[in-house]
Amino acid sequence: MKKYLVISIAIILGVMTFLPFLWMISASFMSTGAANTYPPKLFPDKFDFSHYQNLLTRLNLARYLLNSLVISLGVTFFSLLLNSMAGYAFAKYRFARKKRLFKFLLSSMIIPGQVTMLPVFLILKNMGFINTYFAIIVPGMASIFGIFLIRQYALSIPDSLIEAAKMDGATELQIYFRVILPLCKPILVTLGLFTFMGTWNDFLWPLIVMTDSSMYTMPVALANLMSEHVQDTELMMAGSVITIVPVLIVFLALQKYYIKGIMMGSVKE
Amino acid sequence: MAAVKLINVSKVYDGKNKVVHEVDLEINDKEFVVLVGPSGCGKSTTLRMIAGLEEISEGEIFIDGKLVNNVQSKDRDIAMVFQNYALYPHMTVFDNMAFGLKLRKFSKNEITERVNHAAKILDMEHLLDRKPKQLSGGQRQRVAVGRAIVRKPKVFLFDEPLSNLDAKLRVQMRAEITRLHQRLEATTIYVTHDQTEAMTMGDRIVVLKDGIVQQVDSPMNLYNRPANKFVAGFIGSPAIxxxxxxxxxxxxxxxxxxxxxxxxxxxxxxxxxxxxxxxxxxxxxxxxxxxxxxxxxxxxxxxxxxxxxxxxxxxxxxxxxxxxxxxxxxxxxxxxxxxxxxxxxxxxxxxxxxxxxxxxxxx
CATH class of the missing domain: 2.40.50.140 (Nucleic acid-binding proteins)
Structure with a gap:
């Protein structure tokens, strides 16, 4: 009895969560104005792809999609590379003041991101990065959170594996690329997913550093679109679907590793 | 194959904590030498200094007549078997054994030949496609030994390789390693805290206590003519x-x-x-x-x-x-x-x- 109750509550909550999402997709296929009729419709009378066509051709959404893709992939790639190198070094290398340095870096996590926005903006401006992909990629290349995550995971790798690789004749870089990275795969997928989704969905920072409209990312472009086409619900929904789909695909594809990664990071074997 | 020579080798941690005291030791070509002693006696540290995994604080280590103090592990031409096997979990048994050869740029044919040969010696040809997690403790240890022998190194180092195995398997692997040594005739340095292993396997045994060598001798001499009370008490079961x-x-x-x-x-x-x-x-x-x-x-x-x-x-x-x-x-x-x-x-x-x-x- 209790089991059925739990299941029914779960189903109700699931439907409640999924309904807006479902309506977003369905409304994006409705013809103009159909989404605002009373009583509201759950499904379109006929599938209308014109909003997607409009977005991708007239409203230049393809360009924004490309911007978002380049930036998100760039940030993900570099952050995985640099964070894993730093995390591994903090976990396994012996160097002077390692603990103190790590604590200092960790302590910087309590500073809210908004505080550093202006100084980072000014630095990037002096470097001439404003309105380029670098304006988002460079500040996102390393994060304390990422370093911390990788370090905690790398701590669980036995030293003897690294020593065995040394005896086998591996250089430091070979150890990193051929032993450490493959072993860190679950945590790398997790961090990659976090980073990709975080960058893809980020709104504030791209809004600040991308003043040229051709450099907008999807969320910024979408917000811009809203102010212009506020009454065109169906078009907005189509834009939202295009924004969400890539993240959704990445998440679903990597989901099983992601869960493994979170579990494995927390429990030391 | 090669002789290994330690002259006045010491290890000091943090400038004050001396864990190995002036070890003088000459290990002949093809000899099987066992370092034995209670835990914390410096036997593993000594082995790791020979392996190049620990810096030598004082003294000199020669392998095959060459001073290796400042030579990296990978260039010392030695292979080591670790207590926890240290197999690469993401690689198959074949790749685990081939890893060192690949890094040393051996040809594909040579690698396949050597790995297959080692697998045959160790009776694990049927395991080559498996990952370490699909193996039992004894099989893992065999892979670790295989990884060492494919390289045909000058010196084999074993760091308590049997202590993670159950009693029966330990006796079996003990005999296997001894037979392997007789077959390969490789200079071998073996660390253990188990005096039975030391007695049964070693040509000569080095007994260590608190980082100081107590006696270096053949098993029978250690037993019959212990140099001091510690050696007499350590060797033999039940104890003297x-x-x-x-x-x-x-x-x-x-x-x-x-x-x-x-x-x-x-x-x-x-x-x-x-x-x-x-x-x-x-x-x-x-x-x-x-x-x-x-x-x-x-x-x-x-x-x-x-x-x-x-x-x-x-x-x-x-x-x-x-x-x-x-x-x-x-x-x-x-x-x-x-x-x-x-x-x-x-x-x-x-x-x-x-x-x-x-x-x-x-x-």
């Missing part, structure tokens, strides 16, 4: 029995224990060495198997046995003398459980006398 007493002059020299329960005439052969110890505190060591039930000459002690352990081939008799627990190991010639009082005999040829203060052997 110790009892404190004095040497007195009494128609020649005699040993008398503190409460005079053991007193016997010492053999005149050793008189000269023992004369300086007259009147001083000494410790008598008698190995359990030196006790006999029948008199064939020798000295008699009356004991009250409080525990009898029957092992089939032997019987362990536990008794107390002057408050010190003793073990006698005798053949099962009678029913030992039927009574408590026994007369035990021992000869004076195989007894050991140690200076109580310094622990060194004096007879």
């Amino acid at each position: 029995n110790f009892i404190d007493g004095k040497i007195v002059k009494e128609n020649g020299l005699a040993f008398i224990s503190r409460e005079k329960l053991i007193s016997f005439q010492l053999s005149p052969d050793n008189s000269e060495k023992l004369i300086p110890y007259i009147g001083r505190d000494v410790t008598l060591g008698i190995r359990p198997e030196e006790f006999r039930i029948e008199s064939k000459g020798g000295y008699k002690i009356n004991v009250e046995v409080d525990l009898v352990e029957q092992l089939g081939s032997d019987v362990y008799l536990h008794f107390n003398l002057e408050g010190i627990p003793f073990i006698g190991r005798v053949k099962p010639t009678m029913d030992f459980r039927s009574r408590k009082e026994f007369e035990l005999y021992f000869g004076s040829e195989m007894i050991h006398l140690f200076d109580s203060a310094e622990g060194k052997k004096i007879n």
Whole structure:
């Protein structure tokens, strides 16, 4: 009895969560104005792809999609590379003041991101990065959170594996690329997913550093679109679907590793 | 294959904590040397210095006549088998064994040939496609050994390779490693805390305590002629029995224990060495198997046995003398459980006398 109750509550909550999402997709296929009729419709009378066509051709959404893709992939790639190198070094290398340095870096996590926005903006401006992909990629290349995550995971790798690789004749870089990275795969997928989704969905920072409209990312472009086409619900929904789909695909594809990664990071074997 | 030479090698941590003290050791080509001692005695540290995984604080290490103090592990041409196997979990058995060869840019054919050959020697050809997690402990250890032998290194290092295995498998792998050594004739340095492993495997054994070499000798010499009380106590199972007493002059020299329960005439052969110890505190060591039930000459002690352990081939008799627990190991010639009082005999040829203060052997 209790089991059925739990299941029914779960189903109700699931439907409640999924309904807006479902309506977003369905409304994006409705013809103009159909989404605002009373009583509201759950499904379109006929599938209308014109909003997607409009977005991708007239409203230049393809360009924004490309911007978002380049930036998100760039940030993900570099952050995985640099964070894993730093995390591994903090976990396994012996160097002077390692603990103190790590604590200092960790302590910087309590500073809210908004505080550093202006100084980072000014630095990037002096470097001439404003309105380029670098304006988002460079500040996102390393994060304390990422370093911390990788370090905690790398701590669980036995030293003897690294020593065995040394005896086998591996250089430091070979150890990193051929032993450490493959072993860190679950945590790398997790961090990659976090980073990709975080960058893809980020709104504030791209809004600040991308003043040229051709450099907008999807969320910024979408917000811009809203102010212009506020009454065109169906078009907005189509834009939202295009924004969400890539993240959704990445998440679903990597989901099983992601869960493994979170579990494995927390429990030391 | 190569000889390994350690000259005055020390290891100091943080500038003050000395864990290995001036080790001098010469390991000959093709020799199987075992470093043995209780945990924390510096045996693993010594091995890791030879491997190049630990910096050498003082002294010099030569491999094949070449000073290697500043040579990286990978360039020392040695291979090591770790206690926890240290197999790469993401690689198959084949790749685990081939990894070192790939890094050293061997041709594909050569790699395949060597790995297959090693797999054949170790009887694990059917495991080559498996990942380490699909293997049992013994199989993993075999892969770790295989990874070492494919490289055909000058020296093999083993760091307590059997301590993660269960007792039965340990005995089996022990024999396998010994056979492998006979087959490959490779210089081998083997670290263990298990004296049985040391005794059964080593051509020579290095006994370490607190980072200091106590004795370097063949297994039988260590057993029969221990240099000091520590070696005598460490080697042998069940352990040697110790009892404190004095040497007195009494128609020649005699040993008398503190409460005079053991007193016997010492053999005149050793008189000269023992004369300086007259009147001083000494410790008598008698190995359990030196006790006999029948008199064939020798000295008699009356004991009250409080525990009898029957092992089939032997019987362990536990008794107390002057408050010190003793073990006698005798053949099962009678029913030992039927009574408590026994007369035990021992000869004076195989007894050991140690200076109580310094622990060194004096007879």
